[in-house]
Amino acid sequence: MATELAVDGIPVTCNICGGTLFGAGPAGRLTTEGKPPHCMQCGSLERHRANRRIFESLPVGFLSWRRGLQFGPDLALSPVWFYRFEISIYGGANSLDLQRITRDDASYDFVSLSHVLEFVLDDHAAFRELLRILSPQGILHLVLSQANGRPNSLDFAAATGTHGYFHLYGRDFAERFRLRERDLHLLIVASRDPVTGAGEITHLIARAPAILASVRTALIAVQAIKSLFGPGDYREFAFE
């Protein structure tokens, strides 16, 4: 069953497609506040819209010059934001092996994985490859499955769960992938889904600390003008 949502009498719309009807998520799931998370028009869930909220809150020029690569189709990012945008679909069109990415060094300025790294057997090889194809000004955008909800990452010898994951990441993500030793910087952004208000966590990794500092500054600045946006906008960001 699909319902309309409203905040202070203003209809809530999907920030990805403009849809106004929402239903239960996979397996009938509702948010912890009992709201339906699934956009009936574009199929987006909380994490897609919360991630889109981050990028649509940053200046247009932030992505317009970047060569983007996304592993797995994901509604959070719009290809038109980028100078170039390539999508790798596992087992499908343009499928790239994360453990051996057949692309040149430093050939992308933005690489995005949402609920993907969990499913790669040798995730350390995949991480090395991601760093290899990332340019000096590049950003690695990771959406991990509830990584803030567990202290330590878990590894599984065989594919586990209905979707077949090999890893579930925890708050030890930076140590696990030796970010400090590799001279990498991490910004964890907490954002909210504009439809349900549910909180989500995004990991941004870069070699250049100034990029992440600027993202942080821009997201703080946009909150200062949140009165320009609607009452259900939830343009709220926090950082770790």
Ligand SMILES: [Zn+2]
């Ligand atoms: Zn939608």
